Amino acid sequence: MSIQKTLDGVSVATSANVYFDGKCVSHGVTLADGRKCTVGVILPASLTFNTGAPEIMEGTAGSCEYRLDGESEWKRSAAGEKFNIPGNSKFEIRVSGEPYSYICHFG
Amino acid sequence: MSIQKTLDGVSVATSANVYFDGKCVSHGVTLADGRKCTVGVILPASLTFNTGAPEIMEGTAGSCEYRLDGESEWKRSAAGEKFNIPGNSKFEIRVSGEPYSYICHFG
Numbered sequence: 752m753s754i755q756k757t758l759d760g761v762s763v764a765t766s767a768n769v770y771f772d773g774k775c776v777s778h779g780v781t782l783a784d785g786r787k788c789t790v791g792v793i794l795p796a797s798l799t800f801n802t803g804a805p806e807i808m809e810g811t812a813g814s815c816e817y818r819l820d821g822e823s824e825w826k827r828s829a830a831g832e833k834f835n836i837p838g839n840s841k842f843e844i845r846v847s848g849e850p851y852s853y854i855c856h857f858g
Numbered sequence: 859m860s861i862q863k864t865l866d867g868v869s870v871a872t873s874a875n876v877y878f879d880g881k882c883v884s885h886g887v888t889l890a891d892g893r894k895c896t897v898g899v900i901l902p903a904s905l906t907f908n909t910g911a912p913e914i915m916e917g918t919a920g921s922c923e924y925r926l927d928g929e930s931e932w933k934r935s936a937a938g939e940k941f942n943i944p945g946n947s948k949f950e951i952r953v954s955g956e957p958y959s960y961i962c963h964f965g
Contacts, residue, residue, distance in 0.1 A: 759869045763887060765862055765918040766959040767899035773957070776883040778897055780870060790885055792874035811872040850880070852873040 752831040754811055755854060758782065758790065771798050777855070789855045797845040804857045805838040812852035818843045859938040861918055862961060865889065865897065878905050884962070896962045904952040911964045912945040919959035925950045 764779035768789070775798060777791025793815065808817075814829035820840045828834045830852075836842050844851075871886035875896070882905060884898025900922065915924075921936035927947045935941045937959075943949050951958075 755872055757869045757871055757888075761868060761870060762864045762866045763868060763870045763885075763897060764864055765897050765961050767883070767897070767919070767957065769899060769901065769957050773880055773883075773901045776874070776880075776899055778870075778885060781864075790870055790872050790874070792876060792883060794876065794880040812874070850874065850876050854872050 752833075754831040755809060756811070758788075758854070763790075771796065774798060787857055791853055791855065793844060793846045793851045793853070795846050795848065795850070797843065799841055799843050800836075801841045802836050802838055806836045807833055807856040808836065809833045809854040809856065810851060811854060813846065813849040815844050815846045815851040817845075859940075861938040862916060863918070865895075865961070870897075878903065881905060882907075894964055898960055898962065900951060900953045900958045900960070902953050902955065902957070904950065906948055906950050907943075908948045909943050909945055913943045914940055914963040915943065916940045916961040916963065917958060918961060920953065920956040922951050922953045922958040922960075924952075 760783040762781040768777045774796040775793045777789040780788050810830045816825045818825045819842050867890040869888040875884045881903040882900045884896040887895050917937045919937050923932045925932045926949050
């Protein structure tokens, strides 16, 4: 799977979203077709996120391990790979070493 | 001065730049006219940055205090305000409380 290095023809929000004391930072992006996503990064940490809409996490640098709600197994996802999180759910994510950069797609 | 809430018709890099253990995180942006800038955030911290090209920092959320190289005075810059840093120089910046979101223009 190839790495999506840039998002082109987009609108990017200039005010950052800061979560977990900065362990996760993102900027909102509106794609040319009107769909919204975020570009962000998770620093070395173990975090739990709640979802509203379903999310697709697409790695662009580094890697992470994640565990979906109700699952016992941790899975690894690296740059160029995606994983899906159901809506109205939660997931754990852990990063060690290099920060994990991502695009988070909604819906 | 008004706050630039979005940058439109741009290309955004999906891999984040992480400085000072995450106290500063930014994403590269290429504007429609080809000029480059970054959108980023500085968390509560006191940091020193070196410049290559001259930079213009434009606040989009929160505020900071900064001191240019060779100056004794700290100045405050808030969302909607800009300040200039000469090329091949350095500056100190300190943030307390709310993170300082910015656009960094080059050249």
